[in-house]
Amino acid sequence: MKTFNYHVPKNVKEASKLASTSSAFLAGGMTSVPSMKLGLATYKDIIDIKHIKKLSGIKVSGKTVTIGATTKHAEVANSRDVKKAIPSLTKLAGGIGDAQVRNRGTVGGSIANNDPSACYPSACMALNAIIHTNNRKIEASKFFKGMFETALKKGELIEAVEFQIPVKSNYQKHPNPASRYAIVGVYLAKHKKEVNVAVTGAKSSVYIDKDLSKALSSSFSSSAIDGMKLDSSEMNSDIHASGDFRASLVVTYAKKAVEAC
Numbered sequence: 001m002k003t004f005n006y007h008v009p010k011n012v013k014e015a016s017k018l019a020s021t022s023s024a025f026l027a028g029g030m031t032s033v034p035s036m037k038l039g040l041a042t043y044k045d046i047i048d049i050k051h052i053k054k055l056s057g058i059k060v061s062g063k064t065v066t067i068g069a070t071t072k073h074a075e076v077a078n079s080r081d082v083k084k085a086i087p088s089l090t091k092l093a094g095g096i097g098d099a100q101v102r103n104r105g106t107v108g109g110s111i112a113n114n115d116p117s118a119c120y121p122s123a124c125m126a127l128n129a130i131i132h133t134n135n136r137k138i139e140a141s142k143f144f145k146g147m148f149e150t151a152l153k154k155g156e157l158i159e160a161v162e163f164q165i166p167v168k169s170n171y172q173k174h175p176n177p178a179s180r181y182a183i184v185g186v187y188l189a190k191h192k193k194e195v196n197v198a199v200t201g202a203k204s205s206v207y208i209d210k211d212l213s214k215a216l217s218s219s220f221s222s223s224a225i226d227g228m229k230l231d232s233s234e235m236n237s238d239i240h241a242s243g244d245f246r247a248s249l250v251v252t253y254a255k256k257a258v259e260a261c
């Protein structure tokens with residue numbers, strides 16, 4: 001690992017001021033630290049945001065659940081308030097990695113990293129989340145731009161993620177047996193007016209499957225999507241699963257999610 005400057009800013013303003021093209025924020029360190037150790041990433045400045053109180057915590061209001069950026073997966077998984085409002089979100093958080101990862105990794109780090117197999121981006125998309133940064137509010141549909149790419153600008157810090165409470169929802173994942181990242185993950189949310197089926201792991205970045213969402217918006221039953229064939233041409237193909245297999249997994253897990261609602 002190369003040497004770097006380590007900063008512990010007192011507040012968001014200070015953290016953002018320290019940021020440059022060769023810096024990284026340190027939240028849980030579950031991605032940034034291994035990347036640095038393996039030489040995949042090198043930073044001049046590491047800006048530790050874990051001690052900024054404003055960035056952590058969970059708030060449930062009538063229509064939304066707002067989770068601070070440095071809130072750990074384990075805190076979400078164990079939150080009674082989140083479980084009552086959006087049980088699928090506690091299920092998602094409780095299924096991330098292992099106990100060590102869940103006790104370090106954070107919501108903000110997960111979505112800022114936008115790994116194509118990460119679980120939280122699918123929750124953001126399905127639950128019409130708003131990403132609050134130190135400068136603006138970004139709709140989830142405009143936040144995830146591509147593989148490991150988001151709408152965040154240099155020095156822009158995620159402060160919190162605001163999820164819309166759905167009528168019903170469920171998350172189903174076909175996990176990588178080693179890491180638990182999603183080979184395919186399907187987050188289904190039934191809102192008053194529409195159904196969103198968000199998919200992670202299948203393509204280069206999270207997306208809403210329009211065909212599944214449309215079919216389930218018309219008829220919210222697993223028979224409405226039974227036998228549906230998805231286009232696999234843009235799906236990931238690797239040692240874990242071919243594109244065709246992923247396409248069939250998306251439908252299978254969407255059906256499971258409907259049945260579990």
Ligand SMILES: Cc1cc2nc3c(=O)[nH]c(=O)nc-3n(C[C@H](O)[C@H](O)[C@H](O)COP(=O)(O)OP(=O)(O)OC[C@H]3O[C@@H](n4cnc5c(N)ncnc54)[C@H](O)[C@@H]3O)c2cc1C
Pocket residue numbers: 023024025026027028029030031032033049069070073095096097098101104105106107108109110112113117118119120152156157158159179180181182
């Ligand atoms: C073994 C293992 C298994 C895992 N399994 C899963 C899984 O099953 N599902 C899943 O979804 N994830 C999984 N993860 C990912 C993990 O849960 C973390 O969410 C992820 O590694 C990044 O979060 P972090 O808080 O550790 O971020 P860090 O590693 O600290 O930071 C990652 C990146 O995000 C940026 N960043 C962090 N916080 C902010 C912020 N507030 N604003 C702007 N940018 C920010 C940093 O600059 C850095 O570039 C796994 C990780 C490991 C190591």
